[in-house]
Amino acid sequence: MKEITSSQNTYIKQLIKLRDKSRERKQTNTFLIEGVREITLALKGGYVLETVLFYPDLFSKEQLSALNTELINVIEISKEVYEKLAYRSTTEGLLAVAKSKTNLLNDLRFKNDNPLVLVAEAPEKPGNIGAILRTADAANVDAVIIANPKTDLYNPNIIRSSVGCLFTNQIATGNTSEIIAFLKLKGIYIYCAALQASVNYNTQNFIKPTAIVLGTEATGLSKEWLKNSTQNIIIPMQGAIDSMNVSVAAGILIFEAKRQRNFL
Secondary structure (H helix, E strand, O other), X not given: OEEEOOOOOHHHHHHHHHHHOHHHHHHHOEEEEEOHHHHHHHHHOOOOEEEEEEOOOOOOHHHHHHOOOOOOEEEEEOHHHHHHHOOOOOOOOEEEEEEOOOOOHHXXXXXXXXXXXXXXXXXXXXXXXXXHHHHHHHHOOOEEEEEOOOOOOOOHHHHHHOOOOOOOOOEEEEOHHHXXXXXXXXXXXXXXXXXXXXXXXXXXXXXXXXXXXXXEOOOEOOHHHHHXXXXXXXXXXXXXXXXXXXXXXXXXXXXXXXXXXXXX
């Protein structure tokens, strides 16, 4: 087993770049995960780990053996190295380098002919994306699609804010035109959360193949989505503003669809 004790080690410097730089993640098709729960969920979600790094004072060799890492490169690291790499202080001494998935639309596989899909157009804040992924996991939707992504999926803030739900959801990315074409090809009805020409969300039938589409809080959905919408829907609000946090709106709409499908 290899051991690295210096944070000035060349490989450790590469991992810091991997953690901090989107370009590095895209060029290498790898990303850094930290935390026992997140790494466990990544393995469960079919992600391939290239390397596992552990700080033995926090994560023992016995615990490591339970992760079934026989075929994975394992490196023991010092406290100095761990503190240099860890994005947060509560990750229990375990990190891993994983291979990215392609996240293509054509990679999506639906278990039946009546899928429930959540689409978010151009979400910018990693915290919102993470919260959306948590909602999607809680509702066990068939897929999450990110249209025109502003940040790469393997940003550590997305992994952290999703508490590992990045790995539990089936996720794809693409531009708006590609996604609309994909949904229509699959016979999925498009319900856009929008103020224009809208009806109350709970008046619609989400039992059929459904995509619920949300835009940003600042600008909403693009005209292309509104042009191709089966029906625009709205969540009635009684306060002074006309929008709410996108992840909250996603939860309301998705769980109405689940309620209609008799899963609650």
